Amino acid sequence: SRIAKEKVRLRWDVEAGEILKLKSAGITGDLAPLVRSLKIKGGTITVVGSDGSYMLSGKRKQLRAAMLEWLSRECDIEYILIQADRRTIESFRKFSDCANRKFKGKAEISIHYIDRSCACDGIEPLLETYETHHPTLIKTENGTGMWLEGFHPKNSMYAYNVEFVPPSAAKKNSDVSIRIAKYNRDI
DSSP states (O other), X not given: OHXXXXXXXXXXXXXXXXXXXXXXXXXXXIIHHHHHHTTOOSOEEEEEOTTOGGGGSTTHHHHHHHHHHHHHTTOEEEEEEESOOHHHHHXXXXXXXXXXXXXXXTOOEEEEEEOTTOOOTXXXXXXXXXXXXXXEEEEETTEEEEEEEEEOOTTOSOEEEEEEEOHHHHHHOHHHHHHHHHHHHHO
8 A cells, every 4th residue: 555655765864875666656756756765866767668658647747747757857868668659658757848849958858669560680579578577767867766567567557576776785785786787788
């Protein structure tokens, strides 16, 4: 439940360098406040975001607000959509065009999408891996952190078996460093 998650979050200290594990979580209600707790300025946030259906959902205002906050902290955003439909891509494009005008020269959002129509070598394994498994890399001057969704069903705003790894925890954990390097290669 949300209340149980809040109790866990209140006991968890971002500076302690610990990995936060959540049974279920969402990008707007959970990732956004956790990124805020890092108090970063500058860097890049790379989101692998499934089909992006939440940009057309009732949570779109919260998602846009989170991305605007990241941009206001001078973080570039790379948003990668997997198997998104035209309406979703267009919605992301309109938002990114507007946001890029607002933050011109300070930060930028770029939207990328991958689907089966792409004739690229190796696209099928990437689609299989990232269709329901979504990493977000948070690159800062203090290192790279990660949000990792173990399983994110299509058309759902919630993911399951989620880990949030602040940069301080990634530095101390070789397994996390290996996973971050893998995601950096893939995406």
